[in-house]
Amino acid sequence: MRRISLTLILALAFPALAAGAARDTKLSLVAYSTPREAYGQLIPAFQKTAAGKDVSFSQSFGASGEQSRAVASGLDADIVAFSLAPDISSLVQKKLVPQNWVKDKWHGMVTRSVVVFVVRDGNPKKLKTWSDLLKPGIQIVTPNPFTSGGARWNVMAAYGGALRAGKTPKQAETYLAQMWKHVVAQPASAREGLQTFLAGRGDVFLAYENEALFAQKKGQPVQFVIPKATILIENPIAVTSTSKHKPQAQAFLKYLRTAPAQRIFAENGYRPVVKGVTQGLSFPNRPQLFTIKYVGGWTKVEKRFFDPRTGVMAKIQASSGG
Amino acid sequence: MTGRYVVRTAALGYLAVLLAAPVGYVFWRTFRHGFWPAWHAVTTPDAVHALKVTLILVAIAVPANTIFGVLAALAIVRHRFPGAGVFNAVVDLPLALSPVVVGLALLLLFGRGGWLGGHHVVFALPGMVLATMFVSLPFVVREVVPVLREIGTEQEQAAATLGASTLQTFRRVTWPAIRWATAYGVVLTTARALGEFGAVSVVSGRLAGQTESLTLYVQDRYQAFDEVGAYASAVVLALIAVTTLILMTALKPKEETR
């Protein structure tokens, strides 16, 4: 009698256990702070697809550099999505992300944007180009490229903009130094930068288009201008080497590049990495758009511009007072 | 009598600029669209969970630092051990470290590859508790030490010569004298534990719905341009701090009323 009931119990329990185990896939997403709302829409959408049916997520959002350092210090992550590629490269060095993370159709990127000028209502100072920023009396607000990795996009946009205008690399560096003399505040992050500008500081704030669009969506009085020459911001995503659920994680990444997912990103202000999802939204093309490769690629750029001791920006900061 | 009014006016003027105006502004930003938007903002599941996390941090850090504070103050003032001066100065050092560096130190210690790594301390509640204890350590000590010095040892010595045990002396003589100081120390420690952001942010891993304290939640709301959510959560923290103060002052015995 007891033997039969035990078998019965096991027979009944086993499918339940098996089903429970399948539902147990929990993916840990560690991302930078801006796409929080986007992922809030993307994850439920993914869970409605076949691949995402039995997947749950734990999510962590914070400043890109801080999140990268957290993963390096042991924060569990299946998927990492940061603001710029170097924050993932540092994890490759620590063997936490495989070196081939860039080897897919989208070079490891999931969203795009561009650097823009956030200006006062009506653009009273008529700021349209990078050389306009050097007009006498113009006050610039840009996050500190040493406390905000994302702010490096701004610096490289300015540098590349100078190159596009016909300057030599040396002259472009001089341009950066001259531009930096106009900087009147270096907030620690992009969000604080917008706050600083909206609080009344400066004539122009160097921002990313997706953050400006998101702010507009949230009712903030933000007006921006996209210079003719600007950098294409590309935000990377990768599956970690330490992930215990690589197939499901890869499935999520694959989903993020599908049209419905990219449409959600676009509605949150990001330029998509696939075509055909931007009906009704405005992402103007810029004639002199360039990528980080145009200015040397991140590895060279990090060393040449942002080394805290020998970088061009370190020297510019160091000579701004003293 | 004019001296009193000068001091009062100066003090209140200073407080108006540095305290009343900012607190008033926070309340205005919270309630300017009405009470219900603010209420909804702090009763979302994420907000309630963040509040629970903060309360856990406070419930552990404050009693621990209070007991430490009283013991350390007694040790420094009464027991004159070699190195008491150094000990006294070290107690204040946690404040001098910027919060990001506190978090960094804890990551270096308990993170991957650290001396005590691999025990699920950081990116979990224990790490957040340690960070909170670290930054709120000095206050009870700092409150009690001056009072202990001020009251002197005569009464305690008298009690001892009359045959009182250490515990009796402490309970009957020392404790009533340092009760106010300890209470204010608890209030400061609680307020600090409530408001801590930087160190907790670094060691928490910021797992939504799991390791977000209320201060981290404030930052999330700020990041999402949810002004009411951010300020309303700050008001919750402020109300808890004020409640702690009211509790502490309400617990005073009648004979100490001035």
Added chain:
Amino acid sequence: MAASAEALPAPKARRSAAPGLAVGLSTLYLSVIVLLPLAALVWRAHGWDAITSSQATSALKLTIVASLAVALINAVAGTAIAWTLVRDRFFGQSVVNALVDLPFALPTIVAGLTLLALYGPKSPAGVDVAFTRWAILLALLFVTLPFVVRTVQPVLLELDTAMEDAAASLGASRAATFRRVILPNIFPAILSGVALAFARAVGEFGAVVLISGNLPFKTEVVSVYVFGRIESGDVGGAAAASVVILALSFGVLIAIGGVRRWATRHDR
């Protein structure tokens, strides 16, 4: 008298465990909670040029000077506020008392936002100090407000008014009574609060970072500089800079302890 002299040795013997226990337990706690993380920091410190560059020394000077100024202002303002809250009687006094700890309980981002809105370019009172060194002072005064107030209050509450009454009846002015009778008694408490205020001011990041603008050599405080080092991947340099800051703060705190010992030298 003879009876109490005979009774003396016994209480001493019973008390011998207590000092050791208090010292031992508190030292253990301090070591685990504070010294261990600090040791990890010192271990990782590497690259001392992070603190010797001119940008770093400028940030350090600005921070130390601002912190000392804030500590001194708090010594005066905090005592005045504590006095008003304990010895004075006015309408709304308990409300004011309840609010004093709020700068502490509010997350520093809220402190920064509030000060920026009230005393920045769009100030409703027309007072704009944002993105200047005054902004740093303002932010630091805000977050250190409760310290001296709360350390002096309990001592004032414990103070026996008999001596003040005696001085008054002997014809001393209020100012003289304060200076000769009250101040010596609350001076250690003031110093205690000053030490806290100084230490907090040196380490403050969140309230200052938004309103100061972080311009190197002008308004960049050392906590922002160190944060920049961490973000740029120079953890060793950040740790080195932090160790130097700690050492300097430690020196100031020891000095404050020395001032206290000198000021109370007649009591021993």
